Amino acid sequence: MRKLALTDEVLLSVEKPARYIGGEVNMVVKDPNDVDIRFCICFPDVYEIGMSHLGIQILYDILNRREDTYCERVYSPWVDLDKLMRERDIPLFALESQEPVRDFDFLGFTLQYEMCYTNILQVLELSKIPVYANERTEDDPIVIGGGPCSYNPEPIADFFDFFYIGEGEAAYNNFLDLYKECKKAGKSKREYLELVSQIEGIYVPSFYDVEYNEDGTINSFKKNYENAPDRVKKQIEMKLSEAYYPTKPLVPFIRVTQDRVVLEIQRGCIRGCRFCQAGMIYRPNRERDVEYLKKCANEMLKATGHEEISLSSLSSSDYSQLQELVYFLIDEFGSKGVNISLPSLRIDAFSLDVMGKVQDIRKSSLTFAPEAGTQRLRDVINKGLTEDAILNGAREAFQSGWNRVKLYFMMGLPTETEEDIEGIAVLSDKIARVYYEIPKEQRQGKVSIIASTSFFVPKPFTPFQWCRMDTPEEYIQKQRFLRSKINEQLNKKSIKFNWHEAELSELEGVLARGDRRLSRVIYDAYMFGCLYDSWSEHFNYDKWMKAFEKNGVSISFYNSRERHEDEMFPWDxxxxxxxxxxxxxxxxxxxxxxxxxxxxxxxxxxxxxxxxxxxxxxxxxxxxxxxxxxxxxxxxxxxxxxx
Amino acid sequence: MKARIKFQKYGYMKFIGHLDVLRYFQKAFRRAGYDSEYTQGFNPHQIISFAAPLGVGLTSDAEYVDIGLRTCDTPETMVKKINEVLSEGFYVTGFHLLTEDSGNGKMASAMSLVASADYLVSLKDGCSLGNGILSCEEFRELFEKFYSKQDIIINKKTKKSEKMVNIKPMISFVAFDEKEYDAYLGCHLADLPKPVNNEKSYYLNAASKADAYENNIKVYMQLDTGSASNLKPELVMEAFCSDSGLEYNPYAWQVHRLEIYTRDDESKRLIPLDSVW
Structure with a gap:
């Protein structure tokens, strides 16, 4: 039996000790002495979130297929363990071997959202690895990053040795092979970085010096290593039906966010919504073959024992063989008690039929994401969902027995007017009216409309990357305005209104479109105690503001400025x-x-x-x-x- | 059909809470290729329940779980196939198909049968009792003094209230080494029929998975368990420490469950749960 890194006393005094013991079903076991490369992948958030992420499972599978590599996992210790590890000077360890992360060759972070950046510093510090790349020695692991936030890695560039821009399937083997060669030849880290920068998709930030204009915008990326590429080209996997798919995913002991088999049916999206970063950076849209997916579904359910399977994609309804796949899953597994969950479906006759078969109508709700309150603004954001489609979908669903509707909107979209905001209230009310048009004897009690608004955050590589973003004050004012408009509606009692925190969105905005000058801010915020910023109970706005102030960095420069059409961006x-x-x-x-x-x-x-x-x-x-x-x-x- | 499984829980699986163990076994049955029985309705869930949930941090040789199955093999095959898909730290040692007529026309759940359980409580290596007590002989002396009291009154706290309870009648016996413990069992259980392997039941002889420690400071106890009367071994140790002027460190003691018993209606004696299935 493996020896655990933490004592019984430590494990029994923290919440959910199963987060730290590894040993899950389908965990890969290798002898670290038998491999050339030790790779530790990290999702910088708590175990239950990180374990739910498909990308990590795919990478874990790809890397461990290599006989010369042992890929292990680490997640952010929760705040209770964080405290104990500091008090008792316990170094952070990987779940599989329970050995210190610092002894690994690579520490790879997946960067899924901006608000995890302080957690990256936590993982580095608890591992006793210097947080700034230029302070690390030959003995420290090579720290790399990938995932959606690596498309603008500049705010965290100083913490990383290199970033890999692209999909895990495409280029990992290239830079691991190179590492092995370099290690055998006794080459230094610098020599490896020079060589690895020649591989397409690899960005070594320390090979570029950023020069700024007087107004604070970027003047140039000046290479300090002449062979570094001018631009780093995204690498993607084109043959998704031949690519590796983790058919034996890890099965955690504790309940995690995605406690189910996740079947990725396609990558990318054909829609082109103008606010959506995923819809742009994962282009082109690539579908997996339906027969391949059927086979994967079978194998994964068998290997995990999960009682639920979920289809994953940006827009499931656009998958061309959806009906065949869904009816196959229902016929094959429905009778065995396997739940089938279908997120991001357009509401139409097919989806209502399927949902009626796989869900309890009384308990489930319909979800629409109109994103904006008026057709004008929906055209601006290129969200191809019309009011007629929403009302007709809702009517059909109400006639089939549903009485709960969830609506997702964004506030602060470019060109937004008061009329657009009011439109959110009006559309919510119209849906409720549709419900009460149905004969009383066919209704199932009262209708419930939940309208949720988030604040629009402009992201790199979207058509809105030039946009000004609203300030928290503007957001809050808009939110109050919407509240008052909802209260004017006939069915106001049927409409529940939720909203996101404006301050968190503001920070997300800075980090999303920020540059290298932000790394000091992130570092200071972390030193002031910021951690788990995406968890509202841990988010501390004042400490972040203190960090901006200390470094003389202005939030409005990043958020409240319409960028010039020919401005050079950090992510260019x-x-x-x-x-x-x-x-x-x-x-x-x-x-x-x-x-x-x-x-x-x-x-x-x-x-x-x-x-x-x-x-x-x-x-x-x-x-x-x-x-x-x-x-x-x-x-x-x-x-x-x-x- | 309904089946009762006996399994061991040891090693670092002691950190998995009992609700997660239930979920773990549900998935394990699926991996082994067996369809479980589900509750009716739109949100079906498997029918599965524990005899006596074990706390986090405790290990056990005798966990009992009842599970509803739609497909099944012979008990021997079931034990083999389930063990193949279990992680290290779980090991099935018995499988029994429950029949309607065992009991009085109705299937009694494992939970409703539980009356008592045996525990082994050991001091972990690297931990000390304090007050200069070093040997197991000294520990034994102190514990015997504690156990010889007429009444052992403790302040039992529940979520709602606190009350003074005499736990002495809830302790059936104590022993200080394996020999004594085996001797006690031998004289109380010797006449029970030996388990047989047949089309309904299968037993595996497995060595105890209790951790052994060099200090040899340990105590065996039989304690009331179940809905009628329940005493946790941790409470006994806390009472012992406070009575003996020792500081109670909850992390210093490893608690291991050895067996669960039911009380026979007629003879009123305690019988291991797997002797009546």
Whole structure:
């Protein structure tokens, strides 16, 4: 039996000791002495969140397929253990071998959201690894990062040796092979970084010095290592149905956020919503073959014993073989007590039929994400959901027995007016009215509408990357305005209104579009005690403000400024596939309220075509909602009209 | 059909709480390829329950779980197949198909049967009792003095209230080494029929998974367990320490459950749960 890093006394005095003992079903066991490369992957949040992340499972599987590599896991210790580890000087350890993280060759962070940045510093510090990359020695692991936030890695650039821009399947083997060679040849870390920077998709931030203009904007990325690439090109996996898929995922002992089999049916999205970063950076849309997915579903349910399977994608309804897959899952596993969960489905006859089969209508609710309150603003953000579609979907659902509706909106979207905000209240009310149009004897009690608003945060690599973001004061004012408008509605008693914290969104905005000058702020915020910032009970706005003040960094420079069209961005060093000119074109179209068709209807030359696959080259059935538009048609004409 | 399983829980699985152990076994049955029985309705869940939930940090040779099954093999195959999919730290040592007529026409749940349990409480290595007590002989002397009292009154705290309780009648016996313990069991259980392996039941002889410590300071106890009367071994140790002028350190003691008993309706004697299945 493995020896645990923590004593009984420590484990029994913290919440949920199972977070720290490893040993889960399907955990990979290797002898660390038998491998050349020890790799520790980290999701910098608590175990239950990190264990629910599909990307980690995929990476864990890919890396452990290599005989020369042992990939282990570490998560952020919860605050109770954090305190004990500091008091008793216990170094942070990986779950598998229970050995110190500092003894590893690599420590790789997945960067899923900006508010985890202080947790990265926690993991480094508890591992006794210097937090700044330039303070580390040859004995420290190479610290790397990947995932959505690595598309603008600049605010955390000083903490990392390099970032990998792209999907795990594509290039990990290249830089691990290189590492092994370098290690055997006794090369230094610097020599390895120079060589690894030649691999496509690798960004070594220390090879670039950022120069700023007088107004604080970026002047240039000046290379201090001449062979470093001018731009770092995103690497992606084009053959998703041949790619590795973790058919034996880890099964945690404790209940985690995703306590189920997760089947990724496609990557990328055809929709092109202009606020959505995932919809841009994961282009092009690539579907997995339905037979491949059936096989994976079978194997994964068998290997885990999970009683639920969930389909994962940005927009499940756009998966061209959804019906076949879903009815297969219901027929094959429904009778065995396996629940089937279908997030991000468009409400139509098919989804209502499926939901009626797999869920208890009385308990479940319908979810719509109109994102904006008026058609005008929905056109601005290119959200192709019309009021008619929402009302008709709701009507059908009400007739089938549903009486609860969840609505998701954003406030602070570009060009937003009071009318758009009021539209949120009006649309919520209209849905309630639809419910009461149904004959009384067919209704199931009262209707309940839950309208949730989050604050719009402009993200890199979206058409809104140039936008000004509202201040918390503006947000709160808008939220009060909406509250008053909801209270004016006929069905106000049926509408429940939820909102996000404005201060958290403000910070997210700075970190999302920030530059290297923020690393000192993040460091100081952490030193002041900020940790688990995405957990509202731990988020401390005042400490963050203190850190900004100490470093003389202004939030409004990052958030409250409409960026100039030709401004150089911190993330311009990254080539994510979609071109800056396409994003700018989209931004201009947004401002004039023009929508852009989805990728299957028309190609708008976003730049992702150069990957040579997925939706860009076809290979799928025409969906029945493509309303006759020739998808091979060119938009060159229109694009040139615009410019 | 309903089955009762006996299993051992040891090593670092002691950190897994009993509700998570239930979830673990539900998934394990699926991995082994058996369909479980579900409750009716739109949110079906497996029918599974513990005889006596074990606290976090405790190990055991005798955990009993009842589970509803729709598909099943012979008891021997079931034990083998389930053990194949279990993590180190769980080991099934018995499987018994429950029948409607065992009992009085109705299936009694394992939980409703529990009356008593045996525990081994050991001082972990690296921990000390304080007050210069070093040997197991000194410990024994102190504990015997404590146990010889007419009444042992403790302040028993529940979520709602506190009350003074005499725990002495809730302790059936104490012993200080394996020999004494075996001797006690031998004289109380010798006449019970030996377990048989047949189409309904299967038993595995497995060595105890209790951790052994060099200091050899330990005590065996049989304590009331179950809904009618329940005494936790930790409470006894706390009372012992306070009575003997020792500081009670809850992390210093490893508690290991050895067996669970039911009380026979007629003879009123205690019988191991797997002797009546």
């Amino acid at each position: 060093i990254i080539d994510a596939g979609v071109s800056k000119s396409f994003l700018l074109r989209e931004y201009r179209r947004a401002k004039s309220g023009k929508t852009t068709p989805n990728c299957r209807e028309l190609c708008y030359n976003c730049g992702a075509k150069k990957f040579g696959g997925g939706v860009c080259v076809g290979g799928f059935e025409m969906p029945n909602h493509a309303d006759g538009i020739n998808r091979n048609g060119s938009i060159k004409q229109e694009a040139s009209n615009e410019s």
